[in-house]
Amino acid sequence: MLGAIATALAVNVPLAYIFVRAAGAGWPRYAEVVFSQQTLALLARTLLLVGGVLCLAVPLSVTLAWLVTRTDLPGRRVWAVVASLPLVFPSYVAAFAWVSIWGPKGFVQKALAPLGIEILPSWAYGYSGAWLVLALFTYPYVYLLVVAGLRKMDPSTEEAARSLGRSPWAVFFSAVLPQLKRPLYAGSLLMALYTLSDFGAVSIVRYKTFTLSIYNAYRGLFDRSVAASLATVLVVITVALIVLESWLSSRLPPSQVRPSRPPERLALGRWRWPATLAVVLLAMVNLMAPLAVVVHWAVKAWRLGNPIGVAGEAALHSLGVAVLAAVAAVALSLPVSIWAMRHGGWLARLTLGMTYSGYALPGLVIALSLVFFATRLVPPLYQTVLLLVVAYVVRFLPEAVSATRASLGALAPIFEEAAKSLGRGSWSVLRTITLPLIRPGLLAGAGLVFLTTMKELPATLILRPTGFETLATRVWTATSEGVYSQAALPALALVGTSAIPVYFLIVRPVLSEHSR
Amino acid sequence: MLRGSRSLMVGVGYLFVTSFGCAPAPDEAREAREAHEANNAKTPIRAVGERSLVVYSGRSESLVGPMLETLERETGIRIEVRYGGTSELAATILEEGENSPADLFLSQDAAALGALSGEGRLRVLPQELLEAVPSRFRSNRGDWVGLSGRARTLVYEPSRISAGDLPRSLEAIGSDKYRGRFGVAPTNGSFQAHMAVYRAVNGAEALETLLESFSMNNPQAFPKNSAIVEGVIAGEIDFGLVNHYYLWRALQEDPSVTALNYFIPEGEASGFVNVAGVGVLSETPEALEVVAYLLSKAAQGYFAHETYEYPLVESVAPSVDLPPLSEIRSPDVDFAQVSAVFEETLEAIDRSGLIR
Numbered sequence: 001m002l003g004a005i006a007t008a009l010a011v012n013v014p015l016a017y018i019f020v021r022a023a024g025a026g027w028p029r030y031a032e033v034v035f036s037q038q039t040l041a042l043l044a045r046t047l048l049l050v051g052g053v054l055c056l057a058v059p060l061s062v063t064l065a066w067l068v069t070r071t072d073l074p075g076r077r078v079w080a081v082v083a084s085l086p087l088v089f090p091s092y093v094a095a096f097a098w099v100s101i102w103g104p105k106g107f108v109q110k111a112l113a114p115l116g117i118e119i120l121p122s123w124a125y126g127y128s129g130a131w132l133v134l135a136l137f138t139y140p141y142v143y144l145l146v147v148a149g150l151r152k153m154d155p156s157t158e159e160a161a162r163s164l165g166r167s168p169w170a171v172f173f174s175a176v177l178p179q180l181k182r183p184l185y186a187g188s189l190l191m192a193l194y195t196l197s198d199f200g201a202v203s204i205v206r207y208k209t210f211t212l213s214i215y216n217a218y219r220g221l222f223d224r225s226v227a228a229s230l231a232t233v234l235v236v237i238t239v240a241l242i243v244l245e246s247w248l249s250s251r252l253p254p255s256q257v258r259p260s261r262p263p264e265r266l267a268l269g270r271w272r273w274p275a276t277l278a279v280v281l282l283a284m285v286n287l288m289a290p291l292a293v294v295v296h297w298a299v300k301a302w303r304l305g306n307p308i309g310v311a312g313e314a315a316l317h318s319l320g321v322a323v324l325a326a327v328a329a330v331a332l333s334l335p336v337s338i339w340a341m342r343h344g345g346w347l348a349r350l351t352l353g354m355t356y357s358g359y360a361l362p363g364l365v366i367a368l369s370l371v372f373f374a375t376r377l378v379p380p381l382y383q384t385v386l387l388l389v390v391a392y393v394v395r396f397l398p399e400a401v402s403a404t405r406a407s408l409g410a411l412a413p414i415f416e417e418a419a420k421s422l423g424r425g426s427w428s429v430l431r432t433i434t435l436p437l438i439r440p441g442l443l444a445g446a447g448l449v450f451l452t453t454m455k456e457l458p459a460t461l462i463l464r465p466t467g468f469e470t471l472a473t474r475v476w477t478a479t480s481e482g483v484y485s486q487a488a489l490p491a492l493a494l495v496g497t498s499a500i501p502v503y504f505l506i507v508r509p510v511l512s513e514h515s516r
Numbered sequence: 517m518l519r520g521s522r523s524l525m526v527g528v529g530y531l532f533v534t535s536f537g538c539a540p541a542p543d544e545a546r547e548a549r550e551a552h553e554a555n556n557a558k559t560p561i562r563a564v565g566e567r568s569l570v571v572y573s574g575r576s577e578s579l580v581g582p583m584l585e586t587l588e589r590e591t592g593i594r595i596e597v598r599y600g601g602t603s604e605l606a607a608t609i610l611e612e613g614e615n616s617p618a619d620l621f622l623s624q625d626a627a628a629l630g631a632l633s634g635e636g637r638l639r640v641l642p643q644e645l646l647e648a649v650p651s652r653f654r655s656n657r658g659d660w661v662g663l664s665g666r667a668r669t670l671v672y673e674p675s676r677i678s679a680g681d682l683p684r685s686l687e688a689i690g691s692d693k694y695r696g697r698f699g700v701a702p703t704n705g706s707f708q709a710h711m712a713v714y715r716a717v718n719g720a721e722a723l724e725t726l727l728e729s730f731s732m733n734n735p736q737a738f739p740k741n742s743a744i745v746e747g748v749i750a751g752e753i754d755f756g757l758v759n760h761y762y763l764w765r766a767l768q769e770d771p772s773v774t775a776l777n778y779f780i781p782e783g784e785a786s787g788f789v790n791v792a793g794v795g796v797l798s799e800t801p802e803a804l805e806v807v808a809y810l811l812s813k814a815a816q817g818y819f820a821h822e823t824y825e826y827p828l829v830e831s832v833a834p835s836v837d838l839p840p841l842s843e844i845r846s847p848d849v850d851f852a853q854v855s856a857v858f859e860e861t862l863e864a865i866d867r868s869g870l871i872r
Binding site (some may be wrong): 226375382 | 570576577596597598599600601603606607608610611612613615617703739797858859862863866
């Protein structure tokens with residue numbers, strides 16, 4: 001319990017910083033910044049993006065998940081994996097590839113120009129650009145949870161509905177969808193918070209959200225209280241979303257059922273090939289196209305005879321910090337989750353909610369808050385790997401907490417109770433019963449934290465030890481100098497090294513669960 | 517309940533021990549070692565005779581790395597460089613406060629130095645160092661000094677538009693005859709800095725009018741300066757607003773390029789030389805030695821020959837065929853003031869619709 005509270009307080013350090021900074025300016029200045037028309041417009045733009053992203057990503061995820069788990073889609077096992085892979089692209093790489101393909105001077109326009117077609121694809125930028133990039137590259141957060149939900153669902157309800165003569169549509173909406181609420185709420189929360197804190201995509205497609213505005217305020221440098229004041233609004237939105245999700249989830253019945261047998265697969269019939277085509281097109285847009293852009297950089301570098309810079313050391317650094325962050329985040333997620341799930345109470349729920357605070361804050365704000373506190377309180381830790389890992393944990397702990405919480409929720413306490421009644425101590429129960437049983441969930445959480453840490457940029461740039469290069473910083477250095485050829489190898493290494501653990505820790509366990 | 521949570525703590529402790537304590541993976545051992553080294557580097561106790569400095573550099577490694585290596589050899593001062601974005605590093609220095617490990621800050625633009633100066637974070641430099649460069653390229657308060665200059669120019673293709681037909685001020689770009697013929701990079705830092713200076717000199721309304729006149733004249737928006745130069749070379753546009761050295765870099769790749777630079781002759785803040793400079797954060801005497809080196813013939817020559825920028829020390833000539841710096845118009849502004857209008861400038865650019 002003390003561990004849980006300590007963890008929750010520690011990850012709220014950035015929050016304290018924001019309030020110190022915002023308060024430094026005094027109430028009149030704060031009110032002037034926050035209760036202004038610009039802030040209201042910013043709020044509308046940001047919420048419009050979050051809403052738009054969810055409106056596209058949720059139906060897309062549910063459709064994909066349903067196609068690969070419930071139908072006879074050709075090659076469904078392959079597509080099940082492929083559909084989750086866009087997660088490995090950092091949003092700045094995804095967005096950059098996006099505009100270089102679809103932008104007004106992109107590959108598509110260039111290819112069509114000789115045919116006299118001018119599609120003026122200005123939609124690659126602005127709201128439409130941010131909306132599509134974020135939805136198409138981050139939907140796997142929802143998709144993976146929904147696939148897991150569908151696998152765990154007892155098919156007897158849908159079969160009963162079908163035997164009563166309901167159409168496949170009606171079966172889906174009346175018998176399947178209602179049972180998916182839990183993963184949909186949890187996944188939507190993760191996606192919404194991700195969208196709120198994203199900087200890479202919105203800055204490249206130039207759609208101003210709170211996060212981008214906070215960055216600009218820091219760039220202006222003249223008054224840091226502006227950035228902090230804006231961040232407080234982000235905190236309020238985050239709290240509202242977390243409360244909403246936990247309220248919605250708390251009204252759901254506990255889902256403890258285990259499928260008695262695998263579901264019958266629905267024959268797609270004449271929809272078989274259109275569905276396949278749609279899945280192929282999606283993979284071309286959000287997987288093959290960005291890969292092609294990165295490979296294009298590499299080929300260009302090779303043709304120009306430029307050295308493609310080795311990425312070996314940077315790769316080791318990336319792997320090292322990502323492993324540390326993943327292990328630390330999962331370890332810290334345990335006390336919080338077990339307390340909330342097994343004992344409950346308002347204090348436990350509050351503590352659990354508090355661990356999410358870092359997730360919606362821009363990386364830059366978290367990094368600067370740690371700069372502020374570390375240089376004042378623990379100078380020896382400043383610019384060390386340890387502080388960098390702390391930053392990652394603050395940012396990504398919610399991913400580990402979500403996974404741990406979900407796997408504890410799916411584990412009936414009956415096993416633990418039985419062991420206790422047989423005289424085992426709590427510690428022994430945890431070690432021999434709970435942890436082994438929720439291991440896949442812990443590994444999935446570790447996989448997610450690992451992945452996002454590999455991709456993390458703003459905090460890495462500010463908090464890393466001097467001279468400490470990771471794959472993400474290498475990509476950043478090269479692209480900020482406009483030397484895309486130098487970015488090719490680190491970017492490929494980043495995507496490649498992320499893909500392996502993501503497949504083994506997240507995708508494969510989800511897909512193999514109860515499969516035939 | 518109590519007993520349960522206590523065991524939990526033990527459990528977490530166990531996890532920590534197993535994951536961190538026993539037999540760390542090679543990566544982790546490596547991180548630990550490096551963390552340790554990074555720590556040692558910052559402890560004030562240094563080996564006798566070893567002189568070292570920490571430099572935060574907003575200029576990229578490929579640009580200043582080789583020069584700093586030469587500097588280490590020439591001065592015997594070991595330099596530890598931390599590369600990053602200019603504004604992120606400046607924000608970091610502000611948050612670090614008095615505890616900043618940085619001795620020197622190399623900035624890509626004057627606005628970031630102006631912001632640090634405004635918060636009193638920079639040390640006043642000796643007069644002889646300041647006077648190495650003309651007064652408009654150094655701090656009014658004497659606490660930072662410019663090292664190299666990047667002039668804003670119009671790059672143009674003489675076969676499509678003659679120099680005599682080019683706009684003689686920024687305001688003239690809004691004229692009907694240039695409709696759809698020019699390019700800008702509205703998200704590029706140099707464009708934004710130029711507009712912030714324009715606003716500081718001419719006021720908010722003048723900036724709104726200027727941006728609107730650009731925007732209404734159907735310009736092509738490019739992501740960055742080099743893309744504008746490529747656009748001019750490829751004939752997509754007739755001219756574009758860029759930094760002067762991009763043309764020289766393009767010429768280095770392809771000597772057959774016929775495009776030219778045009779230095780805007782009239783208008784308040786139509787011409788502008790952005791300054792990359794250095795500020796000193798600590799009392800370490802070596803820091804001043806390094807500043808002196810950066811203002812030396814060797815370092816100034818490096819900027820001239822390797823980056824095609826203007827050396828700011830007047831006795832060092834630019835390497836390429838450029839009009840002398842003294843002939844280029846650039847307003848004498850207080851950069852702390854420029855940084856104060858930066859956010860509003862970004863918003864004005866945003867509102868103008870140039871971006872979309």
